[in-house]
Amino acid sequence: MNAAIETLVFAPRASDRCPLCALVGALAAALALAILAKTLFLVPRGPTLLALDETCSISSETCSMPLPGGGRLEFALGPRPVRLLSPLKLEIRVSGSNARALEVDFTGVNTPMAFNRAYLIPSGNGVYGAQTGLPVCATGRMVWQATVLLENGERQMLAPFRFETEH
Incomplete structure (x- = not known):
């Protein structure tokens, strides 16, 4: 043993x-x-949701927010006031960052709405634009969220903006 x-x-x-x-x-x-x-x-994570500035309404003014890592995003809609079933011009400006604005997704905050996305076209110097329209909803006052999708290399960012329309 x-x-x-x-x-x-x-x-x-x-x-x-x-x-x-x-x-x-x-x-x-x-x-x-x-x-x-x-x-x-090293696995890419989902998009970064930026903070909503509830004090700014893009239906009445140009709104802006800082971007992670530096830079700024400005968003304007026109004509003002925003009208349903009318052409709506979008202008996005990205400064101080190499982020690219790709699209804007419109969703109803208080009423679910159909898919509505505008694909942005770059016009140079960090400016992007598109033309779209908003559908008529059954309620009198509608709260909308326009979410700008940005891409910075492999990182995606979602920048939310709110506004209201009257029927």
């Missing part, structure tokens, strides 16, 4: 018998750690 214990305790390890096996094991462990780190830290 003592010989069996000595064999278990003092037996040479696999790495002592096979240096190549030890190297392969260490490389496999390093690869597993690298994959785990990439999965946890």
